[in-house]
Amino acid sequence: xxxxEKNDPLCQARTGWLKxxxxxxxxxxxMPVGTQATVKTLTPEDLYQIGASIILxxxxxxxxxxxxxxxxxxxxxxxxxxxxxxxxxxxGGFQVFSLSAMRRISDEGAEFRSHIDGSSxxxxxxxVMQIQMDLGSDIAMCFDECAPYPCNYEEARQAVERxxxxxxxxxxxxxxxxxxxxxxxxGNVFPELRLKSAEDLMALDFPGYAIxxxxxxxSKQEMYHVMQNMDGLLPRERPRxxxxxxxxxxxxxxxxxxxxxxxxVLPTRLARHGSAYTRGGRITVRNREYAEDFLPLDxxxxxxxxxxxxxxxxRHLIKAGEMLAHRLLTYHNVYFLVxxxxxxxxxxxxxRYMEFYHSFLAGYQI
Amino acid sequence: xxxxEKNDPLCQARTGWLKxxxxxxxxxxxMPVGTQATVKTLTPEDLYQIGASIILxxxxxxxxxxxxxxxxxxxxxxxxxxxxxxxxxxxGGFQVFSLSAMRRISDEGAEFRSHIDGSSxxxxxxxVMQIQMDLGSDIAMCFDECAPYPCNYEEARQAVERxxxxxxxxxxxxxxxxxxxxxxxxGNVFPELRLKSAEDLMALDFPGYAIxxxxxxxSKQEMYHVMQNMDGLLPRERPRxxxxxxxxxxxxxxxxxxxxxxxxVLPTRLARHGSAYTRGGRITVRNREYAEDFLPLDxxxxxxxxxxxxxxxxRHLIKAGEMLAHRLLTYHNVYFLVxxxxxxxxxxxxxRYMEFYHSFLAGYQI
Numbered sequence: 001x002x003x004x005e006k007n008d009p010l011c012q013a014r015t016g017w018l019k020x021x022x023x024x025x026x027x028x029x030x031m032p033v034g035t036q037a038t039v040k041t042l043t044p045e046d047l048y049q050i051g052a053s054i055i056l057x058x059x060x061x062x063x064x065x066x067x068x069x070x071x072x073x074x075x076x077x078x079x080x081x082x083x084x085x086x087x088x089x090x091x092g093g094f095q096v097f098s099l100s101a102m103r104r105i106s107d108e109g110a111e112f113r114s115h116i117d118g119s120s121x122x123x124x125x126x127x128v129m130q131i132q133m134d135l136g137s138d139i140a141m142c143f144d145e146c147a148p149y150p151c152n153y154e155e156a157r158q159a160v161e162r163x164x165x166x167x168x169x170x171x172x173x174x175x176x177x178x179x180x181x182x183x184x185x186x187g188n189v190f191p192e193l194r195l196k197s198a199e200d201l202m203a204l205d206f207p208g209y210a211i212x213x214x215x216x217x218x219s220k221q222e223m224y225h226v227m228q229n230m231d232g233l234l235p236r237e238r239p240r241x242x243x244x245x246x247x248x249x250x251x252x253x254x255x256x257x258x259x260x261x262x263x264x265v266l267p268t269r270l271a272r273h274g275s276a277y278t279r280g281g282r283i284t285v286r287n288r289e290y291a292e293d294f295l296p297l298d299x300x301x302x303x304x305x306x307x308x309x310x311x312x313x314x315r316h317l318i319k320a321g322e323m324l325a326h327r328l329l330t331y332h333n334v335y336f337l338v339x340x341x342x343x344x345x346x347x348x349x350x351x352r353y354m355e356f357y358h359s360f361l362a363g364y365q366i
Numbered sequence: 367x368x369x370x371e372k373n374d375p376l377c378q379a380r381t382g383w384l385k386x387x388x389x390x391x392x393x394x395x396x397m398p399v400g401t402q403a404t405v406k407t408l409t410p411e412d413l414y415q416i417g418a419s420i421i422l423x424x425x426x427x428x429x430x431x432x433x434x435x436x437x438x439x440x441x442x443x444x445x446x447x448x449x450x451x452x453x454x455x456x457x458g459g460f461q462v463f464s465l466s467a468m469r470r471i472s473d474e475g476a477e478f479r480s481h482i483d484g485s486s487x488x489x490x491x492x493x494v495m496q497i498q499m500d501l502g503s504d505i506a507m508c509f510d511e512c513a514p515y516p517c518n519y520e521e522a523r524q525a526v527e528r529x530x531x532x533x534x535x536x537x538x539x540x541x542x543x544x545x546x547x548x549x550x551x552x553g554n555v556f557p558e559l560r561l562k563s564a565e566d567l568m569a570l571d572f573p574g575y576a577i578x579x580x581x582x583x584x585s586k587q588e589m590y591h592v593m594q595n596m597d598g599l600l601p602r603e604r605p606r607x608x609x610x611x612x613x614x615x616x617x618x619x620x621x622x623x624x625x626x627x628x629x630x631v632l633p634t635r636l637a638r639h640g641s642a643y644t645r646g647g648r649i650t651v652r653n654r655e656y657a658e659d660f661l662p663l664d665x666x667x668x669x670x671x672x673x674x675x676x677x678x679x680x681r682h683l684i685k686a687g688e689m690l691a692h693r694l695l696t697y698h699n700v701y702f703l704v705x706x707x708x709x710x711x712x713x714x715x716x717x718r719y720m721e722f723y724h725s726f727l728a729g730y731q732i
Contacts, residue, residue, distance in 0.1 A: 036686040037679070041693065044674070066657070066682045074660055074678060082674040291432070294440055308410070308448040312440060313403070316432045320402040323689050327407065 001180065001207055002027075002239045002260075008353040012231050012258030015348045018054075018239055020207075021138030021178050022078060023086030025053035026345055027239065027260040030251065030337045031088060033268065036061050037071075037081045039334065040268045041327040044083045049304070050335045051342065054086030054138075056263040059131055060095035064114050064121075068134040076136030088263070089137035091128050091184065093144040094212070094244070105145065107165060125169035133176055141210060142170040144184040149217040156188035157196075159213075164200035171204050182241060184212040189222045191229050198233040209234050210241040211259070215250075223250070227257040234258075248277065248340055249366055252357050255344055262341075267333035274318045276329055277336040281365030285311055285329070286318045303335040367546065367573055368393075368605045368626075374719040378597050378624030381714045384420075384605055386573075387504030387544050388444060389452030391419035392711055393605065393626040396617065396703045397454060399634065402427050403437075403447045405700065406634045407693040410449045415670070416701045417708065420452030420504075422629040425497055426461035430480050430487075434500040442502030454629070455503035457494050457550065459510040460578070460610070471511065473531060491535035499542055507576060508536040510550040515583040522554035525579075530566035537570050548607060550578040555588045557595050564599040575600050576607040577625070581616075589616070593623040614643065614706055615732055618723050621710055628707075633699035640684045642695055643702040647731030651677055651695070652684045669701040 004016045016027045031054045032039045032047065039047060039055055047055065057077060062068060074080040077087055093110075096103055100112035100121075109124035125143040132140035143166045147159035163186045174181045183201035187193030201209060211230050214223050227242065234240050239260045245251070246264020254262060270276070274286030278298040283290070285297070296306035297314070305314075305328045317325035340360075347356035370382045382393045397420045398405045398413065405413060405421055413421065423443060428434060440446040443453055459476075462469055466478035466487075475490035491509045498506035509532045513525035529552045540547045549567035553559030567575060577596050580589050593608065600606050605626045611617070612630020620628060636642070640652030644664040649656070651663070662672035663680070671680075671694045683691035706726075713722035 036682075036688055038683060038688050038690045041689045043670075043690070043694075045670070061686075065686055066678070070658060070678065070682075073658065074676065080676075080679055080682075082679070292436060292439065304409075304411070310440065310446075312432070312436065313446055313448070316402075316436075316446075317404060320427075320431055322402055322404050323407045323692060324404045324409070326689060327693065328409075 006349050008348045009351050010354045011256045013255045013348050013353045015345045020180050023054055023138045025086055028255050028341055029261055030341045031056045031263040032334045033263055033265045041330045046331060051338050054088055056088045059089045060092035063131050064116055068131045072134040087137040088139040089132045089135050091141040091143045094146050097146050125166040126173040129170050129173040140179050140181045142167045142183050144186055144212055146213045147188050151188060153190055156190055156193050160186050160193050160197045167201055167204055180207045182206055182208040182210050184210040186213045188213055189218055194229060195233055208239040210243050212243050215244045224253055227254055231257045267337050268330050271326055271329035271333050277333050279363055285314050290315045297332055303332050305332040372715050374714045375717050376720045377622045379621045379714045379719045381711045386546050389420055389504045391452055394621050394707055395627055396707045397422045397629040398700045399629055399631045407696045417704050420454055422454045425455045426458035429497050430482055434497045438500040453503040454505040455498045455501050457507040457509045460512050463512050491532040492539040495536050495539040506545050506547045508533045508549050510552055510578055512579045513554050517554060519556055522556055522559050526552050526559050526563045533567055533570055546573045548572055548574040548576050550576040552579045554579055555584055560595060561599055574605040576609050578609050581610045590619055593620055597624045633703050634696050637692055637695035637699050643699050645729055651680050656681045663698055669698050671698040
């Protein structure tokens with residue numbers, strides 16, 4: 001399923017191949033987020049053009065709407081959304097804790113009210129496995145408890161314990177020939193708990209491990225400490241997936257620490273807010289300064305948007321409330337990250353990743 | 367500029383070629399509307415795929431935002447919006463009367479307040495010509511006064527008189543080697559006034575004539591009477607353009623009466639409301655009955671949306687508030703009309719347009 005192709009000599013970065021189900025992907029990889037069975041504003045065809053090999057979709061959202069049974073009835077999520085490449089579904093754990101109202105968590109599972117209509121639901125590890133099997137994604141994730149930030153050691157410890165308990169039940173409940181199941185390491189910013197969580201999950205022998213519970217409010221320094229720490233705790237021969245992290249500087253740091261997979265809503269969310277990535281940093285195209293700027297978003301970018309449209313045109317679309325603005329900015333931002341990873345892979349293969357890391361960060365204003 | 371290729375033996379329908387500026391179009395043609403320098407949610411590439419040869423953009427909107435000078439500075443509207451095919455700009459007359467607030471019209475011009483920010487503006491025929499020349503569209507339209515519906519004979523007569531006066535001034539003020547100017551026939555539902563308006567404009571010898579002031583509230587019967595009447599009044603060797611009319615049944619009736627060009631916001635507006643054209647009539651995909659309907663929008667449609675996505679998926683996107691719903695429905699609806707015209711042209715060439723007319727309408731529920 002996962003083959004390492006090349007290790008960078010100066011850091012933990014590596015390139016590899018991930019092959020399972022519909023996935024045939026080079027790693028490290030950035031996976032755009034398609035929360036509600038669509039990467040907002042984009043078609044599968046756009047994503048093929050961009051070069052995306054895996055997208056992430058959200059179990060919590062699809063369970064609530066349109067429901068996993070409807071998607072199963074449609075022939076699975078790939079067929080439902082007309083996507084022929086890789087699909088990873090998260091476990092819903094993070095959304096239960098961040099989106100839903102009135103949640104009550106016990107070892108049995110999580111009771112919560114829907115953020116859509118207030119209806120009451122109870123998710124257990126077994127139920128979460130059934131949902132993801134019905135969705136038919138290529139990679140499923142264990143149901144986990146994501147402790148908030150900040151939280152004290154005891155709270156974080158309990159979340160780790162429950163995450164282990166649930167991971168065992170997920171492992172038992174999961175039966176699929178076409179879907180693999182990844183474990184999620186929790187532990188907040190506490191190194192001992194990250195170690196404990198990693199050991200517990202490794203004892204269950206998952207084909208891949210995710211680093212969960214980051215990018216939830218902690219500082220970049222704290223996040224980077226966990227990432228650096230995790231490298232030594234996870235088996236190098238299995239893929240590592242850093243969940244919910246996608247700022248360009250964080251992707252570079254993640255790869256340096258040997259992370260193979262990333263997902264993040266940032267490129268799509270920034271697009272909705274009228275912002276775009278460039279090699280020099282993020283620009284807010286809706287700002288007045290771009291009103292008569294007839295240059296592309298990023299002169300170095302080869303995407304369809306930068307080939308055809310100016311900042312002035314994009315700003316006009318934003319000011320006029322035109323959806324095409326969101327679509328074009330989303331396309332560009334997703335392209336930017338997917339192709340940043342492609343460039344990083346090239347430099348890893350050439351043994352000069354750290355050179356790329358430093359040169360990119362020198363030009364990129366955070 | 368306009369060459370008639372084939373006249374149908376049983377009605378006034380004809381096929382032809384329109385060639386001027388960036389336009390190289392077979393007629394009859396449906397022109398999608400790109401009000402604010404974008405056909406809502408679609409890229410130029412989408413429109414090439416769909417087969418659109420001309421799009422309409424709105425002088426009133428572009429004058430107010432981002433301003434014609436900015437667009438001129440960008441290299442013209444084609445360059446600004448990255449569109450390489452035909453562009454027709456309307457005169458702004460209709461929008462001044464339908465969108466703006468506190469308008470005051472005199473023979474000199476129209477004073478009004480912007481619907482965007484309430485700012486005060488004064489448009490004259492000369493100003494409208496300058497704006498359209500700055501935009502650099504392939505076909506410009508004369509500034510006209512569109513009488514409301516209902517209105518009495520005297521009001522309609524005055525609007526015709528002013529439209530003639532303004533048309534003369536437009537003719538004089540218009541200087542372009544790459545843009546042609548069409549006249550707009552007014553006259554509301556009064557045959558004598560339509561005759562008067564047509565004669566006045568024909569005396570100015572425009573390369574094309576538009577039928578304005580329809581689809582503003584009158585009944586279909588009244589609209590069809592004007593269309594049928596206009597055929598005898600306009601020169602057959604010049605293109606005829608029926609403004610703002612685009613329901614499939616109206617397109618068919620228009621072609622029967624010898625109309626060559628149509629534009630309408632209906633396909634894009636319906637998409638925003640969750641509706642789609644099919645050969646059987648319009649369907650409202652957001653309705654509950656499509657929740658588990660895994661068929662395409664229209665089984666007979668060859669568009670990208672019908673090839674890849676089900677009604678159930680589109681309904682899910684609508685319910686989830688996903689923009690991709692608007693985009694896919696817009697694509698389908700525009701494709702539907704553009705390709706309805708293509709099919710009509712084929713049947714005109716084969717001398718069996720009336721057969722197509724009757725068979726389409728027999729299956730299409732209005």
